[in-house]
Amino acid sequence: MPEPHLRAADADRAAVVTRLDESLADGRLTLAEYEDRSARAHTARTYGELAELTADLPHPARPAPHxxxxxxxxxxxxxxxxxxxxxxxxxxxxxxxxxxxxxxxxxxxxxxxxxxxxxxxxxxxxxxxxxxxxxxxxxxxxxxx
Known part of the structure; x- marks a missing residue:
């Protein structure tokens, strides 16, 4: 992820929400955690704020292609x-x-x-x-x- 102080774009926020969706489906997040994190992802301004939301989640084994x-x-x-x-x-x-x-x-x-x-x-x-x-x-x- 780019430098934490840089501003995030809508596509960056959407990517984090998609990762949170997958983590909820995998059972890594409870519904309450998912709701809190996805709400915070939609209002995040910087890459640093987005990184906090997935810091404790494992990276996908194989990243989805662009x-x-x-x-x-x-x-x-x-x-x-x-x-x-x-x-x-x-x-x-x-x-x-x-x-x-x-x-x-x-x-x-x-x-x-x-x-x-x-x-x-x-x-x-x-x-x-x-x-x-x-x-x-x-x-x-x-x-x-």
Whole structure:
């Protein structure tokens, strides 16, 4: 952990709360201890205040990989947002097939060219998914060999 007097970020506080969650689940903390420590973690200002909350807890045997590294090495489908991109793309595709099917049926039923409204359903969603996928593939750094 960096120098104790330096200011902690939201991500640092969240990491400590996650470690406290794991310690509660492992039986290392009572519920009262967990509640006290997690409340203090949310209000901590410095790294030193955060370090006090986990000083008596053992370090994890194997640290969890950084989300960007997990995206780069654990497969491009699992990324920094913790969501499964494969499921997101599958949902997008299924929704696209359904709305295009509805559009085609309505166009064939009316006999006229109907405004292609499905682009407003699948278009923006697809752009966001594409940006997210490309960002996660490019975001990871390779560890030193």
């Amino acid at each position: 989300p960007a590294a997990a995206a780069a090495y654990g497969g491009a489908w699992h990324g920094a947002w913790g969501n499964d991109l494969r499921a997101a793309w599958t949902s997008w595709l299924v929704t696209g097939v359904i709305v295009v099917g509805i559009w085609l049926v309505s166009m064939l039923g009316s006999g006229d060219l109907v405004y292609p409204w499905p682009v407003w359903v699948v278009g923006p969603w697809g752009v966001v998914l594409l940006a997210r996928t490309l960002g996660e593939r490019r975001g990871g750094r390779r560890p030193a060999a």
